Structures are given as C-alpha cells and as structure tokens.
Amino acid sequence: MSTRTAAGAKTLPGRYYTSETVYRRESERIFGEKWLYAGRAGRITAPGDYFLFENGNENLIILRNRRGQIRAFHNLCRHRGTRLCKAPEGRFSSSIQCPYHAWTYRLDGELSGAPNMHEVEGFAKSDYPLLPAACAEWEGGIFVNFGENPEPFTEAYAAVHGKFSIWHLPELEVAHRIEYTVRANWKLIMQNYSECYHCPSLHPALNRLTPYRNSSNDLEAGLILGGPMHLARPGGSMTMSGLTCAPPLGEITGEALNSIYYYVFFPNFLLSLHPDYVLTHRLDRLAADRTRVICEWLFHPDAMARPEFDPSGAIEFWNMTNRQDWEVCELSQQGVESRAYRPGPYAELESMIAAFDRTYLEALGELQG
C-alpha cells in the first residue's frame, strides 16, 4: 500500500537544480535553519576529540568537552576571524589555539589566553568566547543547527521519538565508510532514495531481494519520510548473497527481521535499517550541481569482534547500488539543466518524492496552496 500522490503532482522546475539564487536561498532557509546530520557520536569518545563539519561557508568544530558533553563551535577566532583548526579530525590537548596571534580557548569555548590584550582598556576575555552552534545527540548520531533560534531538536524530530529503539542504534559502530562525489544536485539524490519505481530497471539485484512493490510508508509528510520494504526471503538482508552477515540487531523481532526500513531526514540524512546492520548517508552540498555523499555501514561491536565477521557482502551490495543511483542522478542533472526540460508527472510509486518536494518548498518559503 502506498500513499496516493496528489493528482497532477509534477517534478520541480529546472531552476531548483541549477540556479545560484535558489542555492543561496537554500543556504539561508534550509541549511541555515534545519537540523543537519553531522556524524556518529562514537567518532569523538575522549575529552578533546573533535571533527570538523563543513557546510557551505560555515565550518564547525564538533568536540567532546571535559565533562563528556558534545559541543559545536564555529571554527573561527574571536580576534580577527581566522579559521582555528584545519585538520578534519583529531584531539585537542586541553585547549584550542589560534595559529595567528595565539589566542587560546578552553574546550567549553571560553577564551583563556589573549597575549598582550591586557594593554587594551576595557578588554575582557569573557566577552569573546567561541561562538556556539546548537547540537543534539539522537540514537548515536550528532545533529547540528546553524540557526539563531532553532526549533528544539525534540520537536523537529518528534515523529521518530523512540521509533527505532529496538535497533539499539547508539551501540553501533562504523565498520566501513565510503565518500562519493556526485555531479548532481542534492535533491536529486534525496528524491532518488525516496522511490523504488526505478528498482526493476536500475537495481536488478536489489529488486530480487525486495521487489519494488513490497514497499509502504509510515511517515508520509513532514521532515522525516519513509517506511519499510519487505524481503522476498524472510530472514535475509541486503547483501550480495541475500543472507545476513551478522546476528539481528538489538531487540528486533517479527516484521523487523523481514524488512528494511528507509527514511529520509530532511535535508541531509538517509537512514536505512536492516535486520543485521544499519546504513547511513550524509549529503553535503558542494554546489548546485555537486554533492558529497558519505556512506557508513554500522554494525554491533560484538558482531565485529567475531573472528568470522565479514561485512563485505553488505558493503559491496550498497556500493554497487549507490553507484547505480549516482549515475542516474548525474544523468538527471544533465537533463534538468537543459532549456528543453519541463516538469514531468510523478507516478503513484513516487508519492514520497511529492511529499519531499512539499517539505522542500515549504522550508524554502515557496509552497503555493
């Protein structure tokens, strides 16, 4: 059972995939205001551990402080604005020091050292801490928000509160990671993920494991969209052999053992829950026609510790499927850049794309009745 697409729903006009004006508007209204997936909390376990999160002109230092809390700070010095930190990840000893004039900040952002600034009348270090950004941890993932007054995370993500608890997602660790650069607009990638209409022609192997009509949606509007697909062979998974490559995760039972759950988290995160592992995609906009996709395969550490652990069937399966998808996304980008392109009709099997487009246009402030 799939949701009905509003009759007459069509693909977006070309400017949404090409225009610099639209791109800048997205930077403000969407990537500057919505919660964005940054990475796994397990990437920063010890005090001082950090990684950088880049988003357009913005760059955050996401770190774990001495009290074990995750904090996000804009990666710029309060003196003359210099980028503080270049290495994409690492560990700060106990402070962050600017390479220019050696202003020094504590891991909670406080300015602790500013050489010679005592000579400046009225200067107070307490006036110049690092600038924080909102961050939240959900199911082992770190989400950040560049907005000044962000919608509280728990409200934005209310639809999935407790929804995935049986998978025990916070326990999972990254077994493998692949970065792709796709010559396509980020929305073409989100839209591609949102339907399996293309599965029979593009993904014959996937379509054998989960025939394209075995799909349904349980979140059909809003920031989070998607639902399960049922395995043709109960007890299997999405791997080259169709067999699982680890024991079932957490406390999953029943339908969850025979289904793959696919969700789009607007605007930059895809979550795919399998019986034996979890796949995540983070999308980074690089330009109107270019997107970096970071794909991670998450497994339970107990499964990873076993001598016979072999995730290669899952990695190969999704790397193959990803590449098939990126290729058509790139072809779509080429087509929608043409002056001859005009919006085409969505199929009923593409109802989730129509929902995605509504969420997108609403976020952009352009939804017309």
Ligand code: FES
């Ligand atoms: S710009 Fe950072 S200390 Fe001067």
Ligand SMILES: [Fe+2]
């Ligand atoms: Fe696909």
